Amino acid sequence: xxxxxxxxxxxxxxxxxxxxxxxxxxxxxxxxxATRERxxxxxxxxxxxxxxxxxxxxxxxxxxxxxRIDPMVNGISGSVLDSFLHALTQQAERLGLRVVLYTATDPxxxxxxxxxxxxxxxxxxxxLTSTVRGDPRTAWLLEAGQPFVxxxxxxxxxxxxxxxxxDVDGRWGVRxxxxxxxxxxxARVGFVGWPEGSGSGDERRAGWREAMVAAGTTGDDLEAxxxxxxxxxxxxxxxxxxxxxxxxxxxxVVAASDTLAVAAHAVVAGRIPVVGFDNTSVAAxxxxxxxxxxxxxxxxxxxxxxxxxxxxxxxxxxxKPRLVVRAVGEGAVLRAAISPRPAETIRP
Amino acid sequence: xxxxxxxxxxxxxxxxxxxxxxxxxxxxxxxxxATRERxxxxxxxxxxxxxxxxxxxxxxxxxxxxxRIDPMVNGISGSVLDSFLHALTQQAERLGLRVVLYTATDPxxxxxxxxxxxxxxxxxxxxLTSTVRGDPRTAWLLEAGQPFVxxxxxxxxxxxxxxxxxDVDGRWGVRxxxxxxxxxxxARVGFVGWPEGSGSGDERRAGWREAMVAAGTTGDDLEAxxxxxxxxxxxxxxxxxxxxxxxxxxxxVVAASDTLAVAAHAVVAGRIPVVGFDNTSVAAxxxxxxxxxxxxxxxxxxxxxxxxxxxxxxxxxxxKPRLVVRAVGEGAVLRAAISPRPAETIRP
DNA sequence: TTGTAGGCGTTATCAT
DNA sequence: ATGATAACGCCTACAA
Numbered sequence: 001x002x003x004x005x006x007x008x009x010x011x012x013x014x015x016x017x018x019x020x021x022x023x024x025x026x027x028x029x030x031x032x033x034a035t036r037e038r039x040x041x042x043x044x045x046x047x048x049x050x051x052x053x054x055x056x057x058x059x060x061x062x063x064x065x066x067x068r069i070d071p072m073v074n075g076i077s078g079s080v081l082d083s084f085l086h087a088l089t090q091q092a093e094r095l096g097l098r099v100v101l102y103t104a105t106d107p108x109x110x111x112x113x114x115x116x117x118x119x120x121x122x123x124x125x126x127x128l129t130s131t132v133r134g135d136p137r138t139a140w141l142l143e144a145g146q147p148f149v150x151x152x153x154x155x156x157x158x159x160x161x162x163x164x165x166x167d168v169d170g171r172w173g174v175r176x177x178x179x180x181x182x183x184x185x186x187a188r189v190g191f192v193g194w195p196e197g198s199g200s201g202d203e204r205r206a207g208w209r210e211a212m213v214a215a216g217t218t219g220d221d222l223e224a225x226x227x228x229x230x231x232x233x234x235x236x237x238x239x240x241x242x243x244x245x246x247x248x249x250x251x252x253v254v255a256a257s258d259t260l261a262v263a264a265h266a267v268v269a270g271r272i273p274v275v276g277f278d279n280t281s282v283a284a285x286x287x288x289x290x291x292x293x294x295x296x297x298x299x300x301x302x303x304x305x306x307x308x309x310x311x312x313x314x315x316x317x318x319x320k321p322r323l324v325v326r327a328v329g330e331g332a333v334l335r336a337a338i339s340p341r342p343a344e345t346i347r348p
Numbered sequence: 349x350x351x352x353x354x355x356x357x358x359x360x361x362x363x364x365x366x367x368x369x370x371x372x373x374x375x376x377x378x379x380x381x382a383t384r385e386r387x388x389x390x391x392x393x394x395x396x397x398x399x400x401x402x403x404x405x406x407x408x409x410x411x412x413x414x415x416r417i418d419p420m421v422n423g424i425s426g427s428v429l430d431s432f433l434h435a436l437t438q439q440a441e442r443l444g445l446r447v448v449l450y451t452a453t454d455p456x457x458x459x460x461x462x463x464x465x466x467x468x469x470x471x472x473x474x475x476l477t478s479t480v481r482g483d484p485r486t487a488w489l490l491e492a493g494q495p496f497v498x499x500x501x502x503x504x505x506x507x508x509x510x511x512x513x514x515d516v517d518g519r520w521g522v523r524x525x526x527x528x529x530x531x532x533x534x535a536r537v538g539f540v541g542w543p544e545g546s547g548s549g550d551e552r553r554a555g556w557r558e559a560m561v562a563a564g565t566t567g568d569d570l571e572a573x574x575x576x577x578x579x580x581x582x583x584x585x586x587x588x589x590x591x592x593x594x595x596x597x598x599x600x601v602v603a604a605s606d607t608l609a610v611a612a613h614a615v616v617a618g619r620i621p622v623v624g625f626d627n628t629s630v631a632a633x634x635x636x637x638x639x640x641x642x643x644x645x646x647x648x649x650x651x652x653x654x655x656x657x658x659x660x661x662x663x664x665x666x667x668k669p670r671l672v673v674r675a676v677g678e679g680a681v682l683r684a685a686i687s688p689r690p691a692e693t694i695r696p
Numbered sequence: 697t698t699g700t701a702g703g704c705g706t707t708a709t710c711a712t
Numbered sequence: 713a714t715g716a717t718a719a720c721g722c723c724t725a726c727a728a
Contacts, residue, residue: 004469006705017715022707032713049467053410054705056401057720064448069434072427072629079420082430086417089449093461098470100412101437101447113441119397121352121721122446233633259633281420282630285581285607354721365699370723380697402721405704469705 005046014042025050056121064098065306066123068110070130071103076233076259076282080293081129084151087299088127095303107136118146125306127151131165133199138163149305151298153316155199161314164305166298170200170277173291173321174207177254177275180289180323182215184273186251190225190243192236192264193256204256204277225250229260236263244268258283258290279324289325353394362390373398404469412446413654414471416458418478419451424581424607424630428641429477432499435647436475443651455484466494473654475499479513481547486511497653499646501664503547509662512653514646518548518625521639521669522555525602525623528637528671530563532621534599538573538591540584540612541604552604552625573598577608584611592616606631606638627672637673 011018016039023031024039031039042048056062067088070081089099102117104110114137117123124147128137131152141148142162153167174191181189191208194201205226212222224246229239236255240263244250252273255261261276265288268274276283279292301317359366364387371379372387379387390396404410415436418429437447450465452458462485465471472495476485479500489496490510501515522539529537539556542549553574560570572594577587584603588611592598600621603609609624613636616622624631627640649665 004467007707008705018705019707019716020714023714026707030713035713047463047467049464051405051705052468052470053401053404054720055707057399057405057704057722058706058708060720062401069430069437071434072430076630076633079427079430082417082420082427085449086419086451089417090451093451099449101433101449103434103438103441115395116397119352119395120400122400282424285424355723356721366722367700367724368698371698374723378697383697399721402704403723405706405720406722406724408704 004051005048006051007048010039010042010046010048013046014039060121062098062122062124063096064100064123065092065125065127065303066100066102066114066117067127068129069101069103076257076262076280079280079282080278080295084129084295084299087296088302091296091299091303095307097303110137111140114141114146115144118144125149127302127306131155133197147306149302151302152200153318161316163313164311164315166301166305166317166319168293168298168321169203169318170291170321171203171207171210173277173293173323174204174254174256175211176207176321176323177277177289177291178208178211179215180325181252181254181273181275182211184252187215187217188225188247188249188251190227190240190247190250190253191256192227192229192239192243192253192260194231195228201256208254231257231259233259233263233266236260237267240264240267258288261288261290262286275323284324284326287326289323291321292324293321294319352399353396354399355396358387358390358394358396361394362387408469410446410470410472411444412448412471413440413473413475413651414448414450414462414465415475415477417449417451424605424610424628427628427630428626428643432477432643432647435644436650439644439647439651443655445651458485459488462489462494463492466492473497475650475654479503481545495654497650499650500548501666509664511661512659512663514649514653514665514667516641516646516669517551517666518639518669519551519555519558521625521641521671522552522602522604523559524555524669524671525625525637525639526556526559527563528673529600529602529621529623530559532600535563535565536573536595536597536599538575538588538595538598538601539604540575540577540587540591540601540608542579543576549604556602579605579607581607581611581614584608585615588612588615606636609636609638610634623671632672632674635674637671639669640672641669642667 007018007021010021016035020031020035021039024036028036067085092099102113104113114126126141126146126148128148128150129152131150133155138150138154148163150165153165178189189212191205193205196202227239227243229235236259240253250272253264253268254275255264256277258276258278258280261274261283264274265286274288276288276290279290283290297319305311305315355366355369358369364383368379368383369387372384376384415433440447450461452461462474474489474494474496476496476498477500479498481503486498486502496511498513501513526537537560539553541553544550575587575591577583584607588601598620601612601616602623603612604625606624606626606628609622609631612622613634622636624636624638627638631638645667653659653663
């Protein structure tokens with residue numbers, strides 16, 4: 001249990017040179033099959049693993065991605081980052097990449113941290129999540145020539161094609177959710193979302209609007225069905241109650257987040273269906289249908305774009321989410337809490 | 349943006365030798381102040397950062413911790429790992445340590461992944477979370493002589509002092525929660541927890557029992573107040589309804605998790621106070637009091653024990669949690685959802 | 697206090 | 713197809 005074996009140990013044991021061992025690992029094609037197998041057997045026997053730092057020093061590539069981990073602030077949807085990280089790490093492993101975490105208190109601090117990671121050649125690329133309008137980090141990274149991919153499109157819109165990004169088509173997802181409710185023979189589907197200006201929130205609202213217009217609802221009828229509020233339970237509940245007063249015979253509610261969906265669910269007391277967004281485990285617990293972002297798909301695209309391969313700078317991917325339908329049915333408030341976990345259907 | 353500056357570049361620019369630059373960084377005490385400042389100025393000017401891999405290769409220390417990130421399974425308490433990771437990363441940065449993630453599908457897979465990380469000298473120590481009774485990972489790591497710290501005590505109990513661990517005193521926390529309710533002039537405080545055998549669950553139940561016995565409740569009265577069920581909303585709601593039937597004049601409920609607390613909250617419809625465990629953002633959203641694990645404190649202890657410093661192998665820390673009291677008051681189901689976010693009080 | 701020399705484990709280059 | 717040599721950037725003796 002003393003020293004870890006090195007290429008040299010393997011070379012000696014196999015009766016070849018260090019270089020041949022290296023070739024077996026990195027360019028197996030150019031080494032004679034017999035030699036290759038012999039070396040491989042020795043590697044197995046000795047339990048040899050290349051020393052990651054030595055390799056990084058030599059190749060000048062760290063094979064490492066850095067992701068910022070945020071303190072969880074959102075009431076309910078906070079676990080999205082968690083799931084994304086899991087998917088990212090899982091797939092990165094297959095590609096021989098490592099995922100390291102960092103934290104930052106504010107953009108300035110983040111810039112400092114990034115500079116440190118970059119300066120130490122510790123990181124090949126950054127993965128930015130929760131990008132906002134006019135995010136200072138993207139500008140800085142572009143300036144610094146640092147490779148990065150964002151999960152979230154550039155909402156500022158001007159430098160659309162200056163970097164690589166992956167995002168989820170929230171508009172499409174909410175449209176899907178709305179159409180699902182409309183397809184159930186209902187007509188008046190309300191929407192509870194965030195105040196205008198948040199980019200992703202506007203997109204989701206647009207998805208609802210599109211579906212409603214396509215179904216023939218317009219003008220004041222449409223306006224009356226939409227409400228906006230902050231992303232927490234109290235605000236959501238208040239907004240939904242206002243909505244119910246305005247449109248007492250409402251048939252269903254689509255929410256911009258699972259937080260708002262749970263709020264709506266509590267208020268409508270299970271009388272009408274509610275669909276959320278993010279497909280968090282909380283939504284699942286309550287038996288609510290929700291739009292699933294397909295974080296695993298997002299992660300795989302992020303990795304592809306973050307890789308050294310020659311994807312053009314402006315490459316971006318818009319992932320189509322899917323709707324996870326849960327059968328709550330009408331019933332008491334928090335019906336999911338007093339009935340067995342409902343079956344799930346996944347669409348499309 | 350071509351090459352990153354090296355210690356050599358700094359040395360040349362400052363008119364000193366490489367070694368002096370290295371000393372300025374690692375042993376500033378032994379270099380003359382004038383020289384030191386001059387070198388530091390050059391470092392600043394050139395934006396020099398030590399090459400992390402080169403340093404790791406030379407020092408044979410990776411300054412890196414590995415943590416497994418789990419797929420989120422728990423309905424509601426899943427965000428605990430998230431918060432812990434954030435605290436761990438934040439504090440690791442201050443100590444010059446990196447946190448890398450890994451995933452594993454099962455213990456065998458995890459062993460393989462760990463072996464790979466260790467073999468590559470990529471990781472100095474592992475941080476294990478969600479340890480279970482007779483966890484195969486600890487045995488393997490001990491066997492392999494790999495440094496590690498667990499967040500979670502060794503429930504098997506036999507090799508208590510063979511490795512370092514940090515855990516939260518759940519018994520104490522639940523006792524605190526129970527006493528809080530009892531202090532409010534109430535007498536019949538129920539407990540909804542997990543079936544016997546889960547270690548942490550048994551501890552939490554014991555905390556409730558202790559507080560109740562100290563308050564004079566014993567025998568059948570005590571037995572009637574406790575229920576056990578799986579950790580999900582449906583099971584929790586069913587268990588709490590059974591509890592209500594058995595003890596209709598119950599004064600309050602303490603739950604072994606926030607998931608069960610939310611279930612209880614839904615069932616008791618805000619008529620009596622409910623206290624959860626984990627202080628997740630979901631509990632906060634619903635305005636429920638909850639036992640807070642002080643993950644930041646846990647993280648700092650974990651880092652201390654994981655460090656190279658000479659803490660004895662059996663060192664362990666039992667963190668005393670605190671109770672976060674939220675003022676829900678009686679009212680409608682999910683009152684938190686329809687009233688402003690309540691004020692928080694933190695005890696002790 | 698500062699400088700010199702050597703090597704950590706790997707891979708790229710150039711011979712053979 | 714394989715082997716020798718050098719270099720990646722840093723740190724730690726040891727020498728001056």
